[in-house]
Amino acid sequence: MAYGFPRDGMNSPRKVHVKSFGCQMNVYDSNRMADTLAPEGYVETASPADADLVILNTCHIREKAVDKLYSEIGRMRELKDAANADGRQMLIAVAGCVAQAEGKEIVRRTDSVDLVVGSQNYHRLPSLLARARGGETVVDTEFPLEDKFDALAQPSPQAIAKRGVSAFVTVQEGCDKFCTFCVVPYTRGAEVSRPVEKIVADVDRLAASGVREVTLIGQNVNAYHGLDAGGAPVALGQLLRRLAEVPGIARLRYMTSHPRDMIGGLSDDLIAAHGDLPALMPYVHLPVQSGSDRMLAAMNRKHTRADYLEAIARLRAARADLAFTSDFIVGFPGETEQDFRDTLTLAEEVNFATAYTFMYSSRPGTPAAELADQVPEAEKAERLQRLQAVITRQWRAFNASFVGKTMDILVEKPGKLTGQLVGRSPYLQSVHVMARPSLIGSIVKVVITDVGTNTLFGEMTQTVRGPAHATLGA
Ligand code: SAH
Ligand code: SF4
Ligand code: F3S
Numbered sequence: 452m453a454y455g456f457p458r459d460g461m462n463s464p465r466k467v468h469v470k471s472f473g474c475q476m477n478v479y480d481s482n483r484m485a486d487t488l489a490p491e492g493y494v495e496t497a498s499p500a501d502a503d504l505v506i507l508n509t510c511h512i513r514e515k516a517v518d519k520l521y522s523e524i525g526r527m528r529e530l531k532d533a534a535n536a537d538g539r540q541m542l543i544a545v546a547g548c549v550a551q552a553e554g555k556e557i558v559r560r561t562d563s564v565d566l567v568v569g570s571q572n573y574h575r576l577p578s579l580l581a582r583a584r585g586g587e588t589v590v591d592t593e594f595p596l597e598d599k600f601d602a603l604a605q606p607s608p609q610a611i612a613k614r615g616v617s618a619f620v621t622v623q624e625g626c627d628k629f630c631t632f633c634v635v636p637y638t639r640g641a642e643v644s645r646p647v648e649k650i651v652a653d654v655d656r657l658a659a660s661g662v663r664e665v666t667l668i669g670q671n672v673n674a675y676h677g678l679d680a681g682g683a684p685v686a687l688g689q690l691l692r693r694l695a696e697v698p699g700i701a702r703l704r705y706m707t708s709h710p711r712d713m714i715g716g717l718s719d720d721l722i723a724a725h726g727d728l729p730a731l732m733p734y735v736h737l738p739v740q741s742g743s744d745r746m747l748a749a750m751n752r753k754h755t756r757a758d759y760l761e762a763i764a765r766l767r768a769a770r771a772d773l774a775f776t777s778d779f780i781v782g783f784p785g786e787t788e789q790d791f792r793d794t795l796t797l798a799e800e801v802n803f804a805t806a807y808t809f810m811y812s813s814r815p816g817t818p819a820a821e822l823a824d825q826v827p828e829a830e831k832a833e834r835l836q837r838l839q840a841v842i843t844r845q846w847r848a849f850n851a852s853f854v855g856k857t858m859d860i861l862v863e864k865p866g867k868l869t870g871q872l873v874g875r876s877p878y879l880q881s882v883h884v885m886a887r888p889s890l891i892g893s894i895v896k897v898v899i900t901d902v903g904t905n906t907l908f909g910e911m912t913q914t915v916r917g918p919a920h921a922t923l924g925a
Contacts, residue, residue: 467493468502472519473510475668475706476639477547479619481508484546484573487604491577500530504542504580509549511634513812520549521561528563542583544568548638552816554592564588570639571595574602594640600649611660616863616892617702617875618662620653621645622677622690623669628709630740631751631819632780632811635670642670644677647685651693658699663892664861664875665694666704673708673721688720695730701894702861702877703728706736710754713737713762726769732877733770734804737762738778742797743790746783750819756797763801774804774849774878781838782811782831784822791834798841804878805846808838850880853899853907858882860897860909862890882907 467488469481484506485495499505505527510516527543534541544566545557551569558564565583568576569592583589600621611618625642626635654665667690669675675687685693691703712718725731737759741747744755766773779794798806810831813820853876860874860882872886874895883906884897897909 465491465493465503466496466501467504467506468496468499469506469508470499470523471508472516473508473512473547474670475619475666476621476624476670477508477510479621479668480547480570480573481506482606482610482614482619483603484508484576486606486610487573487576488580489607489610490604491580499527500533502530502541503539504544505530506544506546509545509547511548511552511638511814513809514814515812517549517553520545524561524563528561531563540584542566542580544580544583546570546573548634551592551638552634555590558588558590566590567592569593600645605653605656608660611657611662616662616861617664617666618657619666619668620650620657621669622650622667622687622705623672623675626670628671628711628753629751631749631822632783632814632817634814634817637816639670642674644669644675646677647679647690647693650677650690651697654694654697654700658697661699661892663699663894664702664704665700666706667691667694668706670707671709671712672705673712673718686717686720688722688724691721691724691728691731695728701730702732703730704732704734708735708737710737710739710759710762711752713766714754714758718762718765722765722769725766725773732879733773734776734878735766735773736776736778739797740778740780741783741786741790742794743786744793746786746790746793749785749822750780750783756793759797760800775801776804777801777806779806779808779838780811781808781834782826784811784819784826785824786811786826786834791837794838795841798838798845803842803845804849806842808835808842810835849878850902850907853880854902855899857896857898857912858907858909859894860884861894862886862892864891876907880907881905882909884909884911886911 469485471477471481496502507523509520531541531543542565543563545564546568547570550567557567565588566579567590568579571594572591575591579589579591623644625640627642629636673687676684679685694703739759740750740752742756747755858876860876862872862874864873865888866873866883870885872884874882876882882897896912898912899907899909901908
């Protein structure tokens with residue numbers, strides 16, 4: 452059967468179901484995989500049961516992620532057997548960071564997987580799939596020399612419109628920081644920045660298809676140093692200034708930043724951009740991991756508690772309404788009660804809008820996995836709970852502080868109730884408001900009336916800026 456054409460005798464396209472685990476980079480990659488398969492005749496389906504190809508886009512960051520993958524493969528195997536019984540071929544592909552890290556081990560451990568493709572090789576998907584379809588079990592986890600970004604297909608205007616008014620754009624990938632607990636430098640390779648012109652072209656295309664908000668993503672996004680048209684390196688602040696000029700783009704965000712790149716002279720321009728660019732949203736994710744200098748050194752974070760607090764203070768001086776989120780790891784090897792208390796006091800001092808809190812998870816191949824002084828699970832769990840109590844209190848207070856205030860809301864999609872729309876505040880809070888569907892893609896002024904568990908509720912006062920495309924979502 453010819454690959455890439457509708458199935459024999461049937462005029463229906465092939466269907467691909469992509470399931471993402473892990474970070475924003477994986478969500479972005481999942482979309483780009485779908486875009487790359489679209490010219491091959493694949494359409495996306497939300498239901499794995501009727502898919503001809505299921506791609507599990509995996510994350511390797513914590514132990515449970517691998518367990519999750521194998522239980523997911525088990526579930527998919529049942530669907531695959533059912534498809535086979537119907538005389539239909541269904542392929543299972545594993546992509547992402549577990550694919551990169553485990554490679555052949557995956558096809559050794561299970562015979563249900565047809566293709567393992569590493570995080571840098573998605574542009575080769577069409578040829579790899581052709582081989583898999585012919586019955587070969589294919590593993591490709593080499594770090595290639597060619598630029599995967601250039602080789603991946605661009606989304607069609609229809610695909611963009613379907614995904615909504617907010618989009619991710621990868622500007623940087625990989626990491627050279629080698630925190631002692633982390634697998635990312637091994638699964639994503641060395642840090643690489645994309646050239647400015649390519650990013651501008653991506654954002655132009657997104658804006659032309661109705662996207663209003665762009666989040667620049669990278670494992671170390673504020674280490675960005677892509678080249679401009681003249682071959683000169685450009686830092687993230689300058690890139691944001693350039694993108695703020697793209698017509699139709701009302702909001703810019705970036706994640707994830709490393710505190711090491713938010714201190715010292717090189718960060719001045721990025722910090723100043725927060726004061727200069729109204730489009731740059733006042734919400735910064737700055738993972739700190741620990742408040743203890745002893746732990747920060749053992750983690751090889753290359754910054755101190757004081758450095759972190761200074762970065763926060765400089766950002767707040769540039770824009771007073773900035774809010775911060777963070778990542779924390781509790782129970783890193785050797786963490787004492789005093790070290791942990793330093794983390795609690797740092798959280799109190801900064802007052803976060805919210806944060807992700809994790810128990811340290813030992814990752815094979817990372818330096819911290821070799822450390823003797825591992826913290827018992829029960830102690831980690833107890834510390835996690837104590838930290839979560841502080842963060843939950845801060846998060847509730849942050850949300851409650853907006854009741855009675857007016858916020859700019861980017862309207863994204865219809866809500867569950869008739870006449871209800873869901874949008875995002877500058878702080879990524881989900882806001883429910885009653886308004887007409889034609890406002891999807893607009894930024895509207897909303898008075899916040901109530902706070903739910905994960906949502907704010909409000910009433911619209913006026914439209915600020917209309918959608919770039921009047922038809923979007925209408
Ligand atoms: N610089 C990247 C880090 C990605 S990992 C970024 O910020 O996006 C995201 C978070 O996972 C890290 O900030 C850290 O808090 C957590 N993490 C990474 N490795 C971990 C491990 N071995 N155990 C527990 N949490 C971990
Ligand atoms: Fe991992 Fe540290 Fe790199 Fe973040 S900065 S990806 S935590 S090694
Ligand atoms: Fe996970 Fe890979 Fe992202 S390990 S957090 S999917 S970079």
